[in-house]
Structures are given as structure tokens and as C-alpha cells.
Amino acid sequence: MADWTTTPLASIVTTDLAGITRGRPVTHERLERVATAGVGWVPANLCLTPFNTIADPNPWGSSGDLRLIPDLPARYATDRTGADTQFDMVMGDLVELDGRPWPGCTRTQLKDALAALKAATGLSVLATFEQEFQLAPADPATPPGHAFSFEALRRADPFAPRLVASMEQAGIEPEMVLTEYGDHQFEVTQAPADALVAADRAIATRELAREVARVLGRRASFAPKPARHAVGNGVHVHFSFVDGQGRPAMYDASGPGGLSGAAGAFCAGVLRHLPAITAFTAPSVPSYYRLAPHNWSASYTWLGQCDREASLRICPVVTLGGRDPARQYNVEYRAADATGNPYLTLTAIVRAGLAGITGKLATPPLVSGDPSTMDAAELARHGLKRLPESLPDALAALKADPVVTGWFQPSFIESFLGVKRAEIEFLKGRDEPAICAAYRMLY
Numbered sequence: 001m002a003d004w005t006t007t008p009l010a011s012i013v014t015t016d017l018a019g020i021t022r023g024r025p026v027t028h029e030r031l032e033r034v035a036t037a038g039v040g041w042v043p044a045n046l047c048l049t050p051f052n053t054i055a056d057p058n059p060w061g062s063s064g065d066l067r068l069i070p071d072l073p074a075r076y077a078t079d080r081t082g083a084d085t086q087f088d089m090v091m092g093d094l095v096e097l098d099g100r101p102w103p104g105c106t107r108t109q110l111k112d113a114l115a116a117l118k119a120a121t122g123l124s125v126l127a128t129f130e131q132e133f134q135l136a137p138a139d140p141a142t143p144p145g146h147a148f149s150f151e152a153l154r155r156a157d158p159f160a161p162r163l164v165a166s167m168e169q170a171g172i173e174p175e176m177v178l179t180e181y182g183d184h185q186f187e188v189t190q191a192p193a194d195a196l197v198a199a200d201r202a203i204a205t206r207e208l209a210r211e212v213a214r215v216l217g218r219r220a221s222f223a224p225k226p227a228r229h230a231v232g233n234g235v236h237v238h239f240s241f242v243d244g245q246g247r248p249a250m251y252d253a254s255g256p257g258g259l260s261g262a263a264g265a266f267c268a269g270v271l272r273h274l275p276a277i278t279a280f281t282a283p284s285v286p287s288y289y290r291l292a293p294h295n296w297s298a299s300y301t302w303l304g305q306c307d308r309e310a311s312l313r314i315c316p317v318v319t320l321g322g323r324d325p326a327r328q329y330n331v332e333y334r335a336a337d338a339t340g341n342p343y344l345t346l347t348a349i350v351r352a353g354l355a356g357i358t359g360k361l362a363t364p365p366l367v368s369g370d371p372s373t374m375d376a377a378e379l380a381r382h383g384l385k386r387l388p389e390s391l392p393d394a395l396a397a398l399k400a401d402p403v404v405t406g407w408f409q410p411s412f413i414e415s416f417l418g419v420k421r422a423e424i425e426f427l428k429g430r431d432e433p434a435i436c437a438a439y440r441m442l443y
């Protein structure tokens, strides 16, 4: 029966430098009408911190106006979350009032990076985001279930089946919602897709998980460290290439670890710029509690085969049943978390990889072993560098890498640094457990 007490709303959204998805809701009828000229947006919104303050100073101040244009095919809607009304979000692009792209729009930056890679190499990127989170129990005293256990999944019922149903109906192609290793930890994965679609889906998936949890009286938190010494929540970005005909183009059985020449150069570019791009992909203070050795996260400029401590992990391929390795072959970027903006994370990976390809960098050595036990000479022999150990260090690494800052307009870098400095300042005086507790509620 139709519900006459509510008018369905679709939100046109943008995701900002704090990794928060914000937007404006419109009726369905209005969505069609605003498809060309969008809805209003404010430049300084890019400088919102996760604490609902606007970083000051910022390049935009109180003046100026933008339009947020809905990309209608990038609409994620479902009435299966159990909420009273439909979940309905449309990804938007930020433009100037005359339609020129706005340099602060991270979704546009990703489109540009993908186009640049394609123009230079003929390659397109397939990607998927694997996202971990805590599903806080309704009663905080509830002990966690066993890692990966059937019982932990069923205890949370109907969370997993409802999230899968919501993702399916929204067109996200879920692969799995599973109980993970950490206390009350889950992970959600989806099928690989064109990189822009993958980033859109990552955002929609986070919000769906939050909504399904909320409806069940629980809370899904994607904070990088739910508590100082808890198991971290990573966002692992898997990527591979396809050529102009859609054929897999990353695998070469004779290359090191199966990497084609272009894929090896791409990985070399990512590792070269990794200390700087970590500022974008792991952009919060608690991100660096996670990026330490023995967390199965990422802590060195390290390419490894099937090693979950490596920052770039060449993923396994299954040959059972005659499966084609080239179709599955992909590399996983592990130095990311959900305080980061998925468009910016992928932009940084793609731009760094492209720099590796155009610079004709050699495939990095595949390192096995534990870099945290290697002395300086051995690290140098493998070309391994420790990733930044704090957000201020990551910001310093970003500022010190003119190649990376050169991918963006100066106003964008200034905004990013401003937001992050404001975040650091806001947390001054709080200890690590208090910071983890704050982010657990914010993300």
C-alpha cells in the first residue's frame, strides 16, 4: 500500500576531505528538474572537519557558490534496509555556476586521473573496496563472538542478509558480508567494477551498513582503530587493468609475481609516492595507530606476494576448475582506511601509478620477510622505507613531494592541509584511547 505520510527523497551527495558524505535531499520529481543545473553548494564546505567546524583559514572563506550536479546513473536506492523510508543517494559532481569543473571536486579528480591513464596507456582500471567495520552490540557488555564464526554472524541477524539485500537492490553487486577477526568486526566486499563506480559503491556501501545497523538499534563504525590496541578496520583497495577491448591487462605469467611490465611500473610509482599519498589514503590521527608492523595493515613501501603485511599485496589467483589467472589477477593497496575519501584514495593510486609508467620505473623487488626486523642496510637493499608514523609526518611527506602536490590545484592542497591541521589541533590534549573513542563515534 502506498505510504501517503512521506514524500520519497533522493539526496544528491558529495564526499569531502574528511571522508564524510554530505548532500542535499530533493523529491524525485525535483531530481529530474535539477539534473542539469544541480543544487547549491558552498566552496568552504570542502573544509569541514569531522568535528563540524570549518578549517580556518581556508582558501574559500565565506564567499562563492557552486552547483552539485547529480550523476543520475550513479544512483543507489533501496527500500530493503528496514528504515521507514527509502535509502536513496545520487552521487554528485561539484562545478562552478557556469558548469566548469571545480578543482575541489574529488569525484572529478578521479575521472581526470582515469582519463589521463587511459590517454597515456590505453588502460582502464577495475577496482573494488574491501571495507572492515565494527558492529557495536546493542548492549556494550555483550562479549564478542568467535572470529569468523557462524555464531557471530547469526547473533547479528538480520544484519548481514539485510545488508546484502540492500546492496543487491541498490545495484552494488555484493560479494560477501562476513564476520572478521576483531571483536564485533565485520567486512563487506563487492564485485570489481570500473574504478569510478567502485568508489561510488564504496561510499554507498558504508552508508548502507550504517543504516542497516541503525535500524537494528546498533552502530556500524568504520574508524581505523576502534580502540588503541584493538584490531584495525582497513579499507583495502583492489585494482587491475583492462585494455580498450575490456581484456585483462595486468597479468603476465613470465613477469615477477605475474606482473606485466606496465603493472610493475605502476606499482613502482605507487611505492615511490606512498609516503606522500598516505596522507590522502590514511588521513586521520588514529589512521597511524593502524599503520604499524604486525597489524596486517601497511607500514613499509613494500610490494609482496600474498603477504598481508605488504602495502601492495599481489593477490592470489585460483587455478582450480581451469580458472583463468588473468581474469582474477589484481593488486591490493592496504594503506587506506575509511577516514579517507574513496575518490581521492583512488586518484592518488592512479596518478602515482601513472607517474611510474611514464617514468618507465622498473618493477620493484618482491620482498618477503619482516621489514620491521631488518637493519637499515637490508631495508635499503630492498628499497624499503617506513611509512609516516603520524598524521603530521604524513602531511610533511605530502608537502615534500612536489610530484604529488602537482596533481592538484594549490587551493585543493591548501584546503586538505587546512582540514588536517584543524583536526590535529582539535585533538590536542586528548590521549590515544580518547582519540579512538572519538573516531569510533565519528566514522
Ligand code: GLU
Binding pocket: 132, 231, 232, 233, 234, 235, 290, 295, 296, 297, 308, 334
Ligand atoms: N584488519 C586488517 C587491517 O587493518 C586487515 C585484515 C585482513 O587482511 O583482512 O587492515
Ligand code: MG
Binding pocket: 132, 180, 187
Ligand atoms: Mg579483512
